[in-house]
Amino acid sequence: MNKSELKQLIDFRKTLHQYPELSGEEKETAKRVLEFFKAFEPDEVVEELGGTGLAFIYEGKEKGQTSMFRCELDGLPIKEDHAIPHKSKIEGKSHTCGHDGHMAIIAGLGMKLSNERPKKGKVVLLFQPAEEIGEGAQAVLADKKFHKHNPDVGFALHNLPGYEKNQVVIKKGAFAAASVGMIVKLKGRNSHSAHPEAGNSPAEAMAKCLVALEKLPDAMKRFTLVTVIHAKLGEAAFGTTPGEAVVCATLRAYENETRDILVAYAEKLCTQIAKEYGLEISFEFVESFAATHNDPEAWDYGNDAAKKLGLKVKHIRIPFRWSEDFGHFSKKTKTLLFGLGSGTKQPQLHEPNFDFPDGLIDTGVSMFWEIIQKLHFED
CATH class of the missing domain: 3.30.70.360 (Alpha-Beta Plaits)
Structure with missing residues (x-):
């Protein structure tokens, strides 16, 4: 990803950071995402998915698997407490979990897919509502508009303070409670x-x-x-x-x-x-929240991508105690949720001075893009 493209994603992330919306209320966030994706010409756009959700579909000419890459639209009811230039403009609400950064990463995939369409199969970029309250994934899965695009395999990441920046944190089986x-x-x-x-x-x-x-x-x-x-x-x-x-x-x-x-x-x-x-x-x-379970096959894709990119990988033995509603997708298909270290001195998630480190965007895009290469380009 060149400097111009990365700056575009960082600017987008900072705009999203200034206008957080709570779970189920993400209408303006969805509009901003929709506007940003116009330049990336997806083959299909699914709106109002599970409420305020969005999906952007990129199809290959040959038959193949359907993969899904998910991020979250919602912010938190936490008053932000630091002096960054892009501080939240919405009183009492903030992106202090990093969902703004996760959205920028998935937007980066749209940027890459617009330049290089999948050779085979179908890629679904999902912007999911209401993750923080554990209702968004279920609502998406229950939406008939999503059934047409049911994935064979699904991927997501979450930034993890307390781990080295850009370190991939991964585990087979149970990953989050x-x-x-x-x-x-x-x-x-x-x-x-x-x-x-x-x-x-x-x-x-x-x-x-x-x-x-x-x-x-x-x-x-x-x-x-x-x-x-x-x-x-x-x-x-x-x-x-x-x-x-x-x-x-x-x-x-x-x-x-x-x-x-x-x-x-x-x-x-x-x-x-x-x-x-x-x-x-x-x-x-x-x-x-359902337990998030990493399928061995999906785990292989993520582990291989990290190796190919030369990233540090930490294989954890004990699942995380926090929950992620990506677990509802785990009940329906093969999934991988992995962590991306956001710094050993980074404030913890949901703390009022948390801000997503923009240095993770390129790494997140690269990880997912390597997985897409394996699934949708290689013979």
Whole structure:
């Protein structure tokens, strides 16, 4: 990629950085991406995919596999806190996860494909909505417009602070955890705070749930993690005892099946506690992420590309505890999600002073382009 093309991608990234939109609201971001791709003349454009998503299709003249390369459209509800010239102009919203950089990388593939069409098969460049809340991939997969382009193999990357810049972080099998947000609602009965015995406060039961949920993984044979992230007891009304309580927790495991067992145990445990105190109980589940699983064949493409480019490769043994909704594609097709180191001193993802390092763009494009060469050009 020459300097002029790279500058074009960096400028595009910085524009996207200034106008972040939250999950499911990425209409203006999608418009900017659509406008940027006009010069790259895809064979087909799919709009409003799974909501605000976009796909750009490049087809070869010969039959072959369909490959998908995915990035994410959405930003975060985090106020940016540093003095870069391209700082977010949208109050309380930011691209502090690096999705702006991921979009620039996939745009770079469109730039290259416009100059050199695939010889065989079909390349799908997917700009996916709502990754941060775990709903975008499922919405895309459920959209009939996507069924025409179901991939045989899919690829994605995520920048990873804490690793050397441009180092490829890769693993076969489980790569990122399955997770789900659980909301536990306890209902008792209010009373005057001068006569607490006349009501049925959920306070003690809530306290037991808080402790018991985080201790639950101790009884599991495989890795699991329960993190209580929020709790609320009644209202700040000093003349009234609480009648309701809410506990919110995130449940994680490296496998979908283990996460589901953990959820069942958590429900049973909280139900037993509620019964002990004569409370009503109900559950809600939000932000469900499937485990991201790297298929051996897809892994080979990524590993070979890194070798050919002479990049440093780190083969990790233990999956990451964070979740990525690319895992929903893992359930449907052969996938590879790999990490691209963004610097050992880089602020962590979701920190208010995070900014995607532009030096990763060329490496990301090169990695994916090598994979495209193998899939769509070589005999």
